[in-house]
Amino acid sequence: MPEGHTLHRLAGELQTAYAGGSPSVTSPQGRFAEGAALLDGLVVERGSAWGKLLFLHFAGERILYVHLGLIGTFVLSSVEGQADPPVTGVVRLRLLDERTVADLRGPMACKVLVPDEAAALLARQGPDPLRPESDxxxxxxxxxxxxxxxxxxxxxxxxxxxxxxxxxxxxxxxxxxxxxxxxxxxxxxxxxxxxxxxxxxxxxxxxxxxxxxxxxxxxxxxxxxxxxxxxxxxxxxxxxxxxxxxxxxxxxxxxxxxxxxxxxxxxxxxxxxxxxx
Known part of the structure; x- marks a missing residue:
């Protein structure tokens, strides 16, 4: 299972790739189709992580929550020059704009949360050495x-x-x-x-x-x-x-x-x- 530094690094990569933009959000696999529809076209505000939990914050107080678990991966790739990059493998979630595609495969959890739900999830976590405010x-x-x-x-x-x-x-x-x-x-x-x-x-x-x-x-x-x-x-x-x-x-x-x-x-x-x- 990825350790916390991996999720913090990934949060930074997602923020760099999409913050301020409105990527398309789809579920090629189909299992996250309803959640993807809630996020599709919304402006991405920032990425964040706490421990092994990953969050991507969208406008309208919608938060994508991902837990990679033992086998999950979230891979970002450049797609400049490719209008519709092919889907490889079983992709639960895809974020796509004119520069970057991010494909999520095999996560333990992938949900859309509201701020209160995200806060309740974080309240159950211990302090994170990568968060300066942690006690x-x-x-x-x-x-x-x-x-x-x-x-x-x-x-x-x-x-x-x-x-x-x-x-x-x-x-x-x-x-x-x-x-x-x-x-x-x-x-x-x-x-x-x-x-x-x-x-x-x-x-x-x-x-x-x-x-x-x-x-x-x-x-x-x-x-x-x-x-x-x-x-x-x-x-x-x-x-x-x-x-x-x-x-x-x-x-x-x-x-x-x-x-x-x-x-x-x-x-x-x-x-x-x-x-x-």
Whole structure:
């Protein structure tokens, strides 16, 4: 499932492509035909995201809500010179103007909401490290009062929005936290350090389109941007400290990286240096 940075990046791309314009909105598959008819021809105001939830705001207080789920994709492509680009695959929703087509396939949710419905949906989400107005104390209150493991809590979108499996594995390693530690045993300072780290790491994911958690890679990408270069997604190495490194040596202490299923997802950690509670 895409992590929060993907949805924030996508919201920005949709806003750049369509804000101020009135794209046609259709449902080639047919399953979203009624919703598409409500949005077709309306002016797009902005895109936004909260955690793993994506929103495209239209005039008339109509909001397109999308949750990609495990298999959903929302792909934008240039169509300059193509009046009617062909539909490939099963497309639930298509946005189209003279420059850009955006095709949505396989989402878990695709609905038209009014502001009150969108607000109610957001009220059930935890704070999002990519939203400056988010309050980490809201997540801390749930973590501090829970006997569930910190690894499970970090994946609960009602506790913390936008964090997926890769970020949880990597940030727990970065702060030496044992994944099975109960939330009620996590120290307040440790939680603040985790929140601050996510708030610093995840914007790089929005900017580059790739999860970056190793300081060496971050430094190289930052140097490239400072030199006026724009790293492409494929230029950013997919190199993690513990994620999918079962049996390999921990970069910090040399012990073996371990693996177990936690909260239905594969958890990776170092049993030697991740002992902090």
């Amino acid at each position: 980490p104390d809201r997540a801390w209150a749930k973590i501090h009062g829970s006997r569930r493991s910190i690894a499970e809590l970090l994946m609960d979108q009602t506790v913390l929005a936008g964090v997926g499996n890769i970020y949880r594995c990597e940030v727990l390693w970065r702060h030496r936290v044992k994944p099975t530690t109960a939330g009620e045993r996590i120290k307040r300072a440790t939680w603040q350090a985790i929140w601050d780290d996510l708030s610093a790491l995840m914007p790089w994911g929005v900017r580059t389109g790739r999860i970056i958690t190793r300081d060496e890679v971050l430094a190289d990408v930052a140097d490239a941007i400072a030199a006026g270069e724009t790293p492409r997604i494929l230029d950013v190495p997919r190199d993690f400290s513990v994620y999918q490194r079962t049996g390999e040596s921990c970069y910090r202490c040399g012990s073996r990286v371990r693996h177990a299923v936690v909260a239905g997802r594969n958890m990776f950690w170092c049993g030697n240096c991740q002992r902090r509670t």
